[in-house]
Amino acid sequence: MLGLSRSRTAVSRRCRLLHCRYVHSENNERATVLDNVLSTFRSICGEDGMSLGEAIREQHGKDESVHRCRPPDVVVFPRCVEEVSALAKVCHKHRLPIISFGTGTGLEGGVGAVNGGVCFSLRNMDQILDLHQEDFDVTVEPGVTRKLLNSYLRDTGLWFPVDPGADASLCGMAATSASGTNAVRYGTMRENVMNLEVVLADGTIIHTAGKGRRPRKTSAGYNLTNLFVGSEGTLGVITKTTLRLYGIPEAMVSAVCSFPSVQAAVDSTVQILQAGIPIARIEFLDDVMIDACNRFSGLSYPVTPTLFLEFHGSEQSVEEQVSSAADITQSNGGADFQWAQDVETRNRLWKARHDAWYAAQALRPGCKAYSTDVCVPLSRLPQIIVETKQDLTENKLTGPIAGHVGDGNFHCLMVVDPNDPEELHSVHLFSERLARRALAMDGTCTGEHGVGLGKRALLCEEVGPMTIQLMQGLKDTIDPNNLMNPDKILLPRKL
Amino acid sequence: MSGRVLVGVKRVIDYAVKIRVKPDNSGVVTDGVKHSMNPFCEIAVEEAVKLKEKKLIKEVVAVSCGPQQSQETIRTALAMGADRGIHVEVSGKDYEALGPLQVSKILAALAKKEEAQLVILGKQAIDDDCNQTGQMTAALLDWPQGTFASEVSLEGDKVKVVREIDGGLETIKINTPAVLTADLRLNTPRYATLPNIMKAKKKKVVNMKPADLGVDVATRLEVLRVDEPPQRQAGVKVETVEDLVGKLKETGRI
Numbered sequence: 001m002l003g004l005s006r007s008r009t010a011v012s013r014r015c016r017l018l019h020c021r022y023v024h025s026e027n028n029e030r031a032t033v034l035d036n037v038l039s040t041f042r043s044i045c046g047e048d049g050m051s052l053g054e055a056i057r058e059q060h061g062k063d064e065s066v067h068r069c070r071p072p073d074v075v076v077f078p079r080c081v082e083e084v085s086a087l088a089k090v091c092h093k094h095r096l097p098i099i100s101f102g103t104g105t106g107l108e109g110g111v112g113a114v115n116g117g118v119c120f121s122l123r124n125m126d127q128i129l130d131l132h133q134e135d136f137d138v139t140v141e142p143g144v145t146r147k148l149l150n151s152y153l154r155d156t157g158l159w160f161p162v163d164p165g166a167d168a169s170l171c172g173m174a175a176t177s178a179s180g181t182n183a184v185r186y187g188t189m190r191e192n193v194m195n196l197e198v199v200l201a202d203g204t205i206i207h208t209a210g211k212g213r214r215p216r217k218t219s220a221g222y223n224l225t226n227l228f229v230g231s232e233g234t235l236g237v238i239t240k241t242t243l244r245l246y247g248i249p250e251a252m253v254s255a256v257c258s259f260p261s262v263q264a265a266v267d268s269t270v271q272i273l274q275a276g277i278p279i280a281r282i283e284f285l286d287d288v289m290i291d292a293c294n295r296f297s298g299l300s301y302p303v304t305p306t307l308f309l310e311f312h313g314s315e316q317s318v319e320e321q322v323s324s325a326a327d328i329t330q331s332n333g334g335a336d337f338q339w340a341q342d343v344e345t346r347n348r349l350w351k352a353r354h355d356a357w358y359a360a361q362a363l364r365p366g367c368k369a370y371s372t373d374v375c376v377p378l379s380r381l382p383q384i385i386v387e388t389k390q391d392l393t394e395n396k397l398t399g400p401i402a403g404h405v406g407d408g409n410f411h412c413l414m415v416v417d418p419n420d421p422e423e424l425h426s427v428h429l430f431s432e433r434l435a436r437r438a439l440a441m442d443g444t445c446t447g448e449h450g451v452g453l454g455k456r457a458l459l460c461e462e463v464g465p466m467t468i469q470l471m472q473g474l475k476d477t478i479d480p481n482n483l484m485n486p487d488k489i490l491l492p493r494k495l
Numbered sequence: 496m497s498g499r500v501l502v503g504v505k506r507v508i509d510y511a512v513k514i515r516v517k518p519d520n521s522g523v524v525t526d527g528v529k530h531s532m533n534p535f536c537e538i539a540v541e542e543a544v545k546l547k548e549k550k551l552i553k554e555v556v557a558v559s560c561g562p563q564q565s566q567e568t569i570r571t572a573l574a575m576g577a578d579r580g581i582h583v584e585v586s587g588k589d590y591e592a593l594g595p596l597q598v599s600k601i602l603a604a605l606a607k608k609e610e611a612q613l614v615i616l617g618k619q620a621i622d623d624d625c626n627q628t629g630q631m632t633a634a635l636l637d638w639p640q641g642t643f644a645s646e647v648s649l650e651g652d653k654v655k656v657v658r659e660i661d662g663g664l665e666t667i668k669i670n671t672p673a674v675l676t677a678d679l680r681l682n683t684p685r686y687a688t689l690p691n692i693m694k695a696k697k698k699k700v701v702n703m704k705p706a707d708l709g710v711d712v713a714t715r716l717e718v719l720r721v722d723e724p725p726q727r728q729a730g731v732k733v734e735t736v737e738d739l740v741g742k743l744k745e746t747g748r749i
Contacts, residue, residue, distance in 0.1 A: 151511055155531055155571050157689035247689040314690075343683050 102169025108452025375447030535617025
């Protein structure tokens with residue numbers, strides 16, 4: 001493992017997962033450099049705009065993954081893009097790593113400061129700028145989360161539908177190419193980011209589609225916007241994102257249906273999509289997950305693969321959609337098709353899906369949950385789920401499954417005892433097997449969560465050495481000194 | 496009964512905005528700051544529209560007292576399902592000094608003019624937190640009041656109201672016409688969708704002045720000063736219990 005001193009490797013895994021230790025810059029060179037720049041940071045961001053406090057650094061060294069905390073040497077709180085640029089210039093001059101931090105809700109350890117460095121905490125840049133209602137676009141700064149944006153938009157009849165679950169920073173969602181339960185109808189961040197303002201490693205400020213531009217489509221030059229979407233902070237600091245908005249649906253209907261088998265549930269999904277039903281959400285929960293949800297929320301769903309569906313549209317349109325979907329599920333052996341339009345009943349029907357994360361953890365109190373994230377072509381979904389469930393049983397692992405079946409993406413919520421190194425190791429091997437299973441089926445090792453720290457080797461297997469070489473070439477060109485969030489996405493070069 | 500419900504909607508600074516006090520301490524900064532409908536007024540509108548959808552009442556009239564921009568708030572109410580709007584124009588110094596007493600006089604006059612069966616208001620506004628307008632309106636009209644409503648049901652010419660009170664829930668039955676004020680758990684307000692916002696543009700909004708209703712909006716109150724709450728001071732970490740006791744003695748706590 002990289003960057004670890006002898007004293008750290010001697011500490012048990014338990015401590016590594018549960019505690020985050022103060023990181024002294026063992027590197028005396030780094031300590032001297034830091035001393036020199038701290039006053040410059042203060043003069044850029046103000047007295048309150050910088051923190052060396054242990055608690056603050058720890059807070060900014062971890063996210064919601066199982067990766068241990070890797071705190072930065074210092075945290076800065078810029079208030080505008082000019083400050084971000086000035087800070088970047090200082091870091092560039094002194095070769096200090098730069099790690100961007102939005103809300104810390106990532107799932108792949110992307111904010112860990114592997115080699116220390118400066119964390120740019122962007123929460124004070126929280127303006128919603130330039131809402132254009134008739135054009136369905138808005139520009140936001142990194143401190144704006146998706147719930148804050150949707151609350152701001154509530155009077156306008158517009159919303160931003162990408163919903164990864166957490167109340168994440170929208171610029172952070174752009175950086176990790178986030179997705180969510182709505183992707184089957186509204187797309188992921190890739191389809192919904194129109195323009196980005198980015199600060200590069202040397203402080204240069206660029207606009208990937210040109211400053212202030214927001215045409216609905218363009219064929220002007222290289223698609224830099226989508227180069228930075230999903231770059232996980234390794235190419236630049238995203239300081240503004242222009243987003244595509246949608247009309248709030250007039251009517252929403254939710255439905256639930258049980259199936260005798262995984263195949264039946266997935267077949268229904270494929271047929272619903274082929275019938276052209278513009279389904280908004282189609283979520284799969286396996287029998288283990290349903291059982292967990294029944295216990296946790298006191299429900300009584302039949303313990304069998306289940307689909308949770310949501311339809312958006314006008315009153316007439318949703319009625320039609322529901323009726324067609326009900327016919328399809330019935331023809332695949334689906335039973336107990338229930339649906340509702342009013343908010344209270346809809347929430348009750350979907351309660352199982354909403355509480356899934358907590359229900360999974362409640363299966364083994366005291367344990368932590370880790371989510372896998374593979375995505376395969378739809379036709380391969382039944383096979384991969386069946387094989388994965390076999391793997392879980394054979395290896396005595398707890399892994400209820402929840403999936404965005406409309407995208408061929410599913411998550412095994414691995415519930416592990418963080419104090420048991422053998423179990424942790426077993427889960428680690430399981431997720432590698434699962435990722436390779438997905439790769440063998442023309443899929444990807446990460447549908448929505450990103451590569452971060454944990455999937456770098458799998459990325460090499462997924463895209464192959466030539467493509468990795470090209471990715472490395474781009475990184476070397478855009479960030480020649482490897483200062484932007486080092487050691488994420490791409491493995492460090494062998495020296 | 497007329498089957499007409501009057502709903503008061505107030506334009507306030509949006510709940511998500513960080514409030515800043517003006518440098519001269521005369522008030523809070525409102526220029527260029529996002530405003531929206533008071534959340535409790537949203538709940539009031541939703542309740543009125545629900546009653547209309549259940550066919551228990553016939554018409555929902557949204558009223559707002561304030562400057563030009565209050566029309567936006569009325570349009571939001573119309574997009575949620577209100578049928579028409581009344582904008583009582585109050586601007587400049589009069590608007591800065593506008594408070595529950597003047598508004599309740601205006602609402603009382605309108606309730607009589609429109610022959611309202613019910614007046615539904617939010618329990619309080621999130622800017623002044625007065626929680627007075629509903630009660631004053633009922634008093635001026637000499638009508639019964641059902642305040643802090645978490646459940647409302649019409650039963651003939653009476654209204655059953657479940658009220659949220661300190662001890663729990665109180666259920667009362669009052670005659671109509673009556674004034675109700677909405678509490679948080681009464682309902683979940685609907686979003687204004689684009690097609691409804693388009694339809695709302697065609698609904699009628701009538702403009703008038705307080706004088707047209709015979710109401711004098713002169714204020715009897717003077718705001719002396721507005722201050723921010725005191726800043727939280729940093730804490731001090733101590734190493735031992737002795738130090739803690741010493742510090743507590745120092746600051747005169749023990």
